[in-house]
Amino acid sequence: MIWLDTLVQGVLLGGLYALFAAGLSLVFGIMRLVNLAHGDLIVLAAYVILGICSATGMNPFIAATLALPVMFVFGWLLQTHLFNRVLGEDILPPLLVTFGLSVVTQNLLLEFFSADSRKLAMGAVEAQSVTLGPFTLGLIPLATLGSAFAVIFALNQLFYRTALGRAFRATSDDRVTVQLMGIYPQKVFAIATGIALMVATLAALYLGARANFDPTIGPARLLYAFEAVIIGGLGSLWGTLAGGLVIGVAQAFGAAINPEWQILAGHLAFVAVLLVRPRGLFPRAND
Amino acid sequence: MFTRRNLLKSGAALAASSFALPALGGNAKIRIGYVSPQSGPLSAFSEADNFMVAQFLEVAKAQGLDVEVIVKDSQSNPNRAAEVARELITRDQVNLILVASTPETTNPVCTIAEAEEIPVISSVAPWQPWFIGQQGNPSDPGSWQPFDYVYHFFWGLEDNIGAFLRMWDSVQTNRKVGALWPNDGDGNAWASEVGMPPAAAAAGFELTDAGRYQNLTDDFSAQINAFKRAECEIMTGIPIPPDFTTFWTQAMQQGFNPKVVSIAKALLFPESVVALGDLGHNLSCELYWSPAFPYKSSLTGDSSADLAGKFQEAAKRQWTQPVGFTHALFEVAADALKRAEDPTDGDALAEAIAATRLDTVVGNIGWGKENVPEFARRNVAKTPLVGGQWRRKEDGSFDLVIVENGNAPEIPLGGTLELLA
Numbered sequence: 001m002i003w004l005d006t007l008v009q010g011v012l013l014g015g016l017y018a019l020f021a022a023g024l025s026l027v028f029g030i031m032r033l034v035n036l037a038h039g040d041l042i043v044l045a046a047y048v049i050l051g052i053c054s055a056t057g058m059n060p061f062i063a064a065t066l067a068l069p070v071m072f073v074f075g076w077l078l079q080t081h082l083f084n085r086v087l088g089e090d091i092l093p094p095l096l097v098t099f100g101l102s103v104v105t106q107n108l109l110l111e112f113f114s115a116d117s118r119k120l121a122m123g124a125v126e127a128q129s130v131t132l133g134p135f136t137l138g139l140i141p142l143a144t145l146g147s148a149f150a151v152i153f154a155l156n157q158l159f160y161r162t163a164l165g166r167a168f169r170a171t172s173d174d175r176v177t178v179q180l181m182g183i184y185p186q187k188v189f190a191i192a193t194g195i196a197l198m199v200a201t202l203a204a205l206y207l208g209a210r211a212n213f214d215p216t217i218g219p220a221r222l223l224y225a226f227e228a229v230i231i232g233g234l235g236s237l238w239g240t241l242a243g244g245l246v247i248g249v250a251q252a253f254g255a256a257i258n259p260e261w262q263i264l265a266g267h268l269a270f271v272a273v274l275l276v277r278p279r280g281l282f283p284r285a286n287d
Numbered sequence: 288m289f290t291r292r293n294l295l296k297s298g299a300a301l302a303a304s305s306f307a308l309p310a311l312g313g314n315a316k317i318r319i320g321y322v323s324p325q326s327g328p329l330s331a332f333s334e335a336d337n338f339m340v341a342q343f344l345e346v347a348k349a350q351g352l353d354v355e356v357i358v359k360d361s362q363s364n365p366n367r368a369a370e371v372a373r374e375l376i377t378r379d380q381v382n383l384i385l386v387a388s389t390p391e392t393t394n395p396v397c398t399i400a401e402a403e404e405i406p407v408i409s410s411v412a413p414w415q416p417w418f419i420g421q422q423g424n425p426s427d428p429g430s431w432q433p434f435d436y437v438y439h440f441f442w443g444l445e446d447n448i449g450a451f452l453r454m455w456d457s458v459q460t461n462r463k464v465g466a467l468w469p470n471d472g473d474g475n476a477w478a479s480e481v482g483m484p485p486a487a488a489a490a491g492f493e494l495t496d497a498g499r500y501q502n503l504t505d506d507f508s509a510q511i512n513a514f515k516r517a518e519c520e521i522m523t524g525i526p527i528p529p530d531f532t533t534f535w536t537q538a539m540q541q542g543f544n545p546k547v548v549s550i551a552k553a554l555l556f557p558e559s560v561v562a563l564g565d566l567g568h569n570l571s572c573e574l575y576w577s578p579a580f581p582y583k584s585s586l587t588g589d590s591s592a593d594l595a596g597k598f599q600e601a602a603k604r605q606w607t608q609p610v611g612f613t614h615a616l617f618e619v620a621a622d623a624l625k626r627a628e629d630p631t632d633g634d635a636l637a638e639a640i641a642a643t644r645l646d647t648v649v650g651n652i653g654w655g656k657e658n659v660p661e662f663a664r665r666n667v668a669k670t671p672l673v674g675g676q677w678r679r680k681e682d683g684s685f686d687l688v689i690v691e692n693g694n695a696p697e698i699p700l701g702g703t704l705e706l707l708a
Contacts, residue, residue, distance in 0.1 A: 002512060009508035016505065115330040115363075117528045119562035127539035127566060138540030210505070210536065212529040212562055216328050220503045248506070255509035259500035260470060262509070 006256045007249060008135050014248025015145030016210065018241045019203040020221055021228035022151050023196035029235040029284075030172045030192045031087060031185075033094050037102040038225060039218030041197060044105055045071050045204035046213050047113055049120060060120040064205040068198050075197030079190040087189070102219065109215035120208030144206040151199055152241045158195075159237070168192060172235070227270040233280025242281055246273065317354045317630050319620060320375035320384040322396050323613075327363025331556050332388035332411060335610040338601045343617040346586050352624060357381060361392045369395035376403045382631050383408070383624070385616045388609060390416040390472065397421060397437040406637040407437040408619050410612045414443045414659070414667045415481075416472055433665040436637045440619070440652045441612075442672040443659075444476060446694055447573045448483050450674040451549045452490045453693045454571060455521050457704050460546050463493045465514035467507075467524030467534060470499035473552060477525050495519055502527055507534040511543045525551040528559040535566055546706045547571065549674070557605045560677045560685045567677055567685060569707050574675030576611030576649050579689055580698055584648040586618045591648055605684070615647040615670075641665070650695065671695030676704060 024038045035041075048070055052063040082101070086093040122140065129138045159165040170178045171188045178185060207213060207221070224247055231246050232239025247266045254265020273281065321340065323333045340356050347354050357379050361368035368386075372395065375381045386396040388411045398421055400407040409417065417439050424430045455464070464487060468474035477483050478496060487494045495517040497510040511534075514522065522545040526534065531553035538544075554560055554572035561567065578595035589597070594614060595606035619640070624630045627639035644653040650670045659667045674691030688701040 005512065006508065009506060013506045110326060110330075115326070115328055116556075116558040117562060118558075119532060119564075121562075121564045123564070126536055126564070129540040129542070136541050138537065140536075141540070211533040212559065214328065214529075217503070217529065252506055252508060255500070255504075255506065256512075259498040259504075259509055262504055262506070263501040 002256065003253075005135055006252045008137065009141075010249035010252025011245055012137065012141035012145050012248070013252060014245035015141070015148040016203075016206055016244075017224045017228050017247050018148040018244025019144065019151065019199070019206060020225035021232075021240045021244055022148070022155065022237065023199040023203070024222075024225050025229045025232070025235075025237060025240040026155065026199065027193060027196045028229060029237075030168050031083075031189050032091070033083060033087065034091075034098065035196075036095065036098040036222065037105055037218075038196075038200065039220070039222030040102045040105040040109075041218075042200045042204045042207060042221065043213055043215065043218040044109065045197065045201040046120070046208045047109060047118075049201070049205060049208065050118055053120065060122055060205060060208065064201060067201050067204075071197040071201045072194040075194035076190045078197075079193035080186070083193065084186045084189060106215050106218065113215060115214055115216075117212040117214045118208075119212045120205065122209050126209065140206065140209050144210075147202055147206065148241060148244065151202060152237050155195075155199075155237050164191065224266065227266070231270055231273045231280055233277075233283035235284040236280070236282040239280060239282035246281075317352070317383070317624060318379060318381040319354055319356045320359060320372075320379060320381035321356055321616075322359045322361055322368060322371055322375070322384065322386045322392065323388055324363040324368075324392050325358075325360040327361075329361075329363040329389055329391070331558070331607070332609045333613075334602055334604065334607060335598055335613040338598055339610075339613045339617060342587070342597075342614075343621070347621060350621070350625075352621065354624070361396075363391070365391045365395045368392050369399055372396040372399040376400065376405050381405065382633070383620060383636060385409075385620055387411045387613060387616055390420050393417055393439070394420050397434070397439075401434050401437050404436055404633050406623075406633055406640055408616055408623070408640060409437060409439040410441050410616055411609050412439070412441060413447070414439060414441055414663065414669070415476060417441070418663045418667055420472075428662070431662050433662070436633065438637075438640050438643075438654055438666055438668070440615070440649075440668040440670055442575060442669055443667075444482060445486075446669070446672040447551055448477075448486045450573055450672055450691055450694060451523060451551075451571075452486060452492070454549060454674045454691045454704050455492065455547055456490065457691065458547060458706060460520040461518065462491060462521070463517055463519045464495065464521040464523055465510070465517065465519035465545065466494055466496045467510060467522070467526055467531075467550075468496065468499060469502050469526055469530065471502055473525045474499055477551075483523070492521070493517075502530060504530060505533060507537050508541065510534070511538050511541050514538075514545075515541075515543050520546045522548040523550065524553075526553050528553045528556075528562075531559075532563060535563065539566060544708050546708070547704070548707060554677065556607055557685055557687075561683070564683070565679065568679040569676060569705050571674060571676040571690065571704065572687075574608065574673050574687060574689060575670065576608045577675070577687055577689065578606060579701060580611070580649070580671075582646065582648050582650055584614060584618060585645055586614070586621055589648070594648055611649045615649045615652065618647045619643060619645060619652055643668075671698060673698055674704075676702070678702075 048067045129136045228243035232243030250269035251266040255262035325333045359371035384407045390412045393409045393412045468478045497513040549571045578592040580591040623639040627636045654668045675687045676690045677685045690704045692698045
């Protein structure tokens with residue numbers, strides 16, 4: 001029984017990791033940009049939500065819907081004025097720029113919000129849970145997992161059912177040829193980063209509901225997101241979800257054996273998947 | 288006659304006399320270096336720095352002490368702390384260093400100052416990690432050496448454990464305790480043979496230790512299951528604030544409802560407790576200074592309540608426990624500088640610090656007392672530690688109420704320990 005409960009709690013945790021990873025996966029899939037500042041941008045989004053909450057006194061869930069367009073515009077500007085300048089044949093400059101962005105973001109947040117550890121106050125719902133048979137499932141973790149599924153589903157629809165998605169895929173496949181078809185890769189990239197930061201805002205909402213955050217907490221979360229993307233296979237969104245779940249479940253089982261092995265078990269699962277399937281679980285066929 | 292040789296001779300004489308001047312001067316300004324984590328994750332400890340330095344300079348001037356305070360930021364980084372300590376000693380040529388907050392800040396500074404023979408007054412780090420952490424071989428008590436220039440005042444692990452055990456004794460429970468100890472310096476010390484397990488067993492508490500976990504863990508279901516299975520009615524631990532929030536929210540979700548929760552470190556600052564909202568009500572923690580402490584400042588004559596009030600007015604935020612200790616550091620410094628035969632001489636100043644017997648705003652501070660084990664007695668002075676409980680008020684802010692004072696009966700109780708739920 002304990003093992004089944006461990007599995008369920010691991011899946012719920014995996015939902016959070018999948019949300020962390022979805023934005024990263026999107027950006028990497030389309031423009032081959034490894035965004036080392038992704039964790040810090042999630043923390044930034046958490047502060048944006050917190051700012052809206054404390055300014056207006058509204059519930060964080062409603063504040064997050066207001067933060068979504070703000071973060072989209074921020075992502076768009078970030079890509080247009082910063083990342084697009086360094087994207088090219090050489091993969092090193094964009095990597096260094098995102099690394100610098102990570103440092104700058106952390107210190108700006110520290111300057112404006114101090115090192116106090118903060119949390120998004122959800123009210124009574126925080127401690128509530130539903131009982132399903134032998135399991136007690138927290139409402140917030142359930143909502144996290146549900147949102148992860150919804151986000152991945154929505155992104156997939158966007159990718160495979162819309163003109164914008166076609167442009168995303170085409171740009172990802174061949175950045176030069178796509179320009180012959182009247183698509184500006186730079187504009188496509190800007191929209192993609194905007195969407196990635198909207199997903200990051202959702203991740204921030206659930207991160208802030210689950211634990212405290214402070215300006216320096218971002219990079220610790222980035223690692224799991226990376227692993228989820230790699231386990232799932234580069235460019236596959238459902239794969240990213242699966243990757244998040246694999247890490248979450250591995251951590252939960254590691255902890256059930258001994259809490260010392262919790263984090264390690266997640267990393268071991270990552271290594272194991274790479275050994276068996278070096279390109280991840282669901283790699284896109286043509287990469 | 289104006290020749291090259293005459294010119295060189297007179298020039299040399301002039302140079303010699305001007306070099307000799309400062310040494311003859313004697314009453315040079317006393318320079319104090321102050322190192323604390325003003326930015327980074329530990330910066331909550333340093334909220335009172337600016338206020339205390341300004342207050343100290345004002346009072347020192349009025350009392351005829353000619354001092355200058357050079358403030359350095361450790362950026363919450365041990366390497367940076369060592370670097371600024373070296374800068375203070377070589378470039379600024381300070382006569383005394385004050386250092387505060389966590390072993391990550393105090394230890395590198397003390398190690399360098401001890402080697403350079405500059406006196407240090409240090410505080411706000413439990414004395415075991417401070418003293419033992421600076422030893423060449425921490426695992427071999429036989430090799431531990433006292434220091435000549437560095438002096439520390441704070442409480443120790445044994446005081447914190449004692450306060451928690453007495454708090455739990457004061458209420459009716461099944462005496463089963465769940466422990467949440469991370470795999471870091473603090474967690475390992477609490478879980479070790481000098482930590483909680485033997486003390487809890489001696490006091491008749493049954494301990495469930497779920498094992499060391501990594502800091503910044505996102506899921507505590509395994510620990511919660513272990514505590515539920517063992518039917519723990521008491522919870523303790525020394526997690527970092529984000530981890531405690533994760534744990535406690537998950538515990539509520541998964542139906543783990545202990546009667547008493549005593550957490551060290553994570554509940555130190557009101558901000559962390561306010562972040563928990565309703566879930567923060569009646570959690571308990573260690574308490575080393577509050578406005579209710581019945582002590583007065585030797586520097587300004589202010590009571591603890593006055594000091595907290597002035598800080599709140601100047602900083603526009605609620606008092607925190609380190610505020611009293613930041614003030615006490617400057618109290619001890621001023622007292623030692625006044626008593627030292629020659630404050631600019633390292634040995635004389637270290638001697639004056641060692642002879643301190645001062646009633647400060649955090650209690651009496653004096654080195655060489657009986658309440659510290661023999662091996663550390665020369666360098667460690669203990670201050671009182673009591674138990675506190677956070678009470679949520681109507682407006683959502685929290686009060687820290689003293690509920691246990693076995694260690695220092697002169698500190699008045701503000702109430703008795705209340706059970707959760």
